Amino acid sequence: MDVKARGCRGNVQSEEDPMDLRRGPWTVEEDFKLINYIATHGEGRWNSLARCAGLKRTGKSCRLRWLNYLRPDVRRGNITLEEQLLILELHSRWGNRWSKIAQHLPGRTDNEIKNYWRTRVQKHAKQLKCDVNSKQFKDTMRYLWMPRLVERIQAAAAATVNSTTTTTTTSASTTANVGTGQMVLTHGVISNDFGGVAQVTPSYTPENSSTAASSDSFGTQVSPVSDLTDYYSTIQVNNNPNPDYFQASQVGYSDHSSSLISPSGNYYNLGIDFQSMDQQNNLWLDGVDASDNFLNAEDVLFLQQQFNFNM
DNA sequence: AAAACGCTCAACCGCTACTAG
């Protein structure tokens, strides 16, 4: 178990505060004490637990440490694509109800989901110079990010199917079990038991996908269920530089109330020649980093224009 | 090589809700 403490606040060293309570990162010894105590006595009554276990910590601190780190069923590692999709879906439904969202992602803590949202999702809102709670950004998530996640999940699923069989079809039916929010991918249609349905016609074949491969254009390890941020660089690597492969018509969330779609999808048909924009040198705008972005440069510029226009 | 910068995420804080006496 990696018990190396990272960030912290308060007393980092072993000094104790006036109340004789420790703060800051947990030591291995403290972790063992807490684990052993809970193993024999169970959870609950955190303040008394802290005292009885010989931990000079607040009950609150013990509870947090247990729930977010030491619990045996805590799932560590990258948020998978399926989990990302579910987080976006549930957040659009419930907002910042992190613990409620976490209940649908087994092994994930509210803290982890909250961190994911703040570090990844809010970052993109910032790049687009719009508020994360704005309708524009929500539409972007709904009509751009989520369909792309779906597409990529499908690609990974198709790659998995191909790796176990000799068939080349991309229309495999796959069930992505994401907690209680089970999603079913069938012939390009994703649905979940929260009512959300997205249609995506597979255009992302294993042949042109590296999502099942082991590295991206930056030489870093990318699992089939890693972040979406290498999406476009992935395409480039696989000799499919056409940003138009993502067609607006391929995506149809069931309750279309807005028509905000990728500029590559020509949905707006504003006469902007997106394809010619910096495509060759893959320039990214306003410091937007291609290696960590779910939108490509065209999307970012287009959306920034739209947002600024509408402000 | 090293300084600067940016990102991640563990841990804390303040607050509210709940419960037992």
Next chain:
DNA sequence: CCTAGTAGCGGTTGAGCGTTT
């Protein structure tokens, strides 16, 4: 009903680490 103790939630912070300059 009131109060104190506890549990849990969402927001915030900042050390450590990786990347860029």
